[in-house]
Amino acid sequence: MTDRDTETLAFNQHAYREASVAAKVLGLELSIHQVIFGLVIFPINIVVVPYFFAEQMAGFLASWAPWSPLGYGTYSWIWQLLPSAIGFGGPVAVGAAIYALDRRRLAKPQLSRKYQNLAGNSGQQIEHLFQQLWSDLGQQNPPPKLSWYSDLNVTARALSDSREGSIAVSAGLWDRAIKKDAVARIILVHEMAHVMFGDLNAFRVLGRCAMLARLVLLSIFAAGMALFGAVAATELSLSLGAGASVLVATGRAATVIAVAGLTFGAALLANALLQRYIGFLTMLRELRADVIGSSSVGGLERAGNILREDGSIRVSTVADLGRSLISLDITHLPESERSAILANQRRLLTPKLRYFALSLVLCVIQPLNGFAAPFFQSGFATLSIGAVGTALILCAVLMLSRWRAAARRRLGWPRAIMLAAVITVAAACVHIDFEATSVAIFLFSEVASVPPPGLGEPPDFGVVVDVAFLTFDTISGQVLAAIGSGAALLSWPINTLLMWLLPTLAFPTGDQRRSIVVTSLAIFVGVLISNLGRSHLSAVEHSELSLVPLYVTGPLLGLLACVVQGRQTRASG
Structure with missing residues (x-):
């Protein structure tokens, strides 16, 4: 060599x-x-x-x-x-x-007429490249079946035409692959993955x-x-x-x-x-x-x-x-x-916030529908919001705890600020005072309810519209009171500091599964404490400052769990 x-x-x-x-x-x-x-x-x-x-x-x-x-x-x-x-x-x-x-x-797997078997010398060349790339990925089992389809664009598809699957390449990718083109290699290995x-x-x-x-x-x-x-x-x-x-x-x-x-x-x-x-x-x-x-x-x-x-x-x-x-x-x-x-490692190795934001918004909107009162009163909607918020905290803490092993540069303050903002909003959404919206929801339901034909006077359309606006105003006010409260604003910089410290203080542990389980349990305990604390404080006189710990408990316990496990790993090493 x-x-x-x-x-x-x-x-x-x-x-x-x-x-x-x-x-x-x-x-x-x-x-x-x-x-x-x-x-x-x-x-x-x-x-x-x-x-x-x-x-x-x-x-x-x-x-x-x-x-x-x-x-x-x-x-x-x-x-x-x-x-x-x-x-x-x-x-x-x-x-x-x-x-x-x-x-x-x-x-009954059948190869579509659209996909054809490779043939000729060029077919052997791409088959050889395919096998080489497959072995480079450390795979000992035979590579998936390879076929091709007529398309001059540089594309490929992983097909679920059988339980094992197969890969089909376009004529355009075939031509570039045998010329050792970099883009063709990326696409081929993508489908192999x-x-x-x-x-x-x-x-x-x-x-x-x-x-x-x-x-x-x-x-x-x-x-x-x-x-x-x-x-x-x-x-x-x-x-x-x-x-x-x-x-x-x-x-x-x-x-x-x-x-x-x-x-x-x-x-x-x-x-x-x-x-x-x-x-x-x-x-x-x-x-x-x-x-x-x-x-x-x-x-x-x-x-x-x-x-x-x-x-x-x-x-x-x-x-x-x-x-x-x-x-x-x-x-x-x-x-x-x-x-x-x-x-961009800062985007790749941290939660994909911009693409997950809509899911969080849809979860929050669900219990705010006045006619879905049984759904929100059952607590399932709150569970849904809490689960999504917990997922974001888990992703942020666990991914950043592995930052040092995966990244070649620091996280940076802008990304830490953005992560903290989304985590704080997700925590605040769980604390929306849905009880305060129940009055408006009940009023809207009563005014807009329609009796069976011939049994009673139907509601006036103008009154229904007025009450609908009143209901929207009340509910939106409760949402803004939670997300834009002083507690949320004060918690934002604290969570920012926690996000920035995580990659620095967290040391990669030897047992990855144990690390994930312990850190996840710590975060779940933090979220549980946050919700129980909110239920207690809602029944007593409290200030905005007293709510701040509820918004930072999950990330804080997650950070502590990562730091403790990292020190144990270094001590044993």
């Missing part, structure tokens, strides 16, 4: 070690969000939300006994079982059907969850709107028959539709939250594959520069960047964003 070969080998090994450490940090962020999504966010929105709406519809239909062939007195057990059947039985049945269809598709990390199976599971959410929650919305549409049509007919003017009758029918939209619009909100969270998890997996792809060209920063300077990579527009922030079906970041993140 020549000196140049030895230098190249060392260069590639260093790049792979750098990519592996960064991928582990990203995997930590991904794992935290997967646990929160799987244990809290998904079950609440796919089971609990439909249950509450089914309960509301059952109660409304039961009051229609004079018009319904199934009277409440004779068939009361039907109305009692309906919420459970829809809330629990519905998602299970739909989920089982989706799973069975997907398994049936995988049981999907196979290596088992992302294809994860993508299938996430796809099933997304389809289940759409079918269940959109069906709830459609059923609710159809029910209230019938009520609105009946109300319009009765009002006109009673001699009311067209304007008055139309206003009453519009009130019914407005109430229905506000009520069952919460199902659309739950679907939006799940779709965005699923897209965020997919995006993290794509970013981790990008990190592994960088190992084939010499490291993260070099890969970012190569992708940014390559003319074949599409330049992202402002619309692309906007969609990455608010789109519900995000799977890939815009190309320029991906290259920028790879070249």
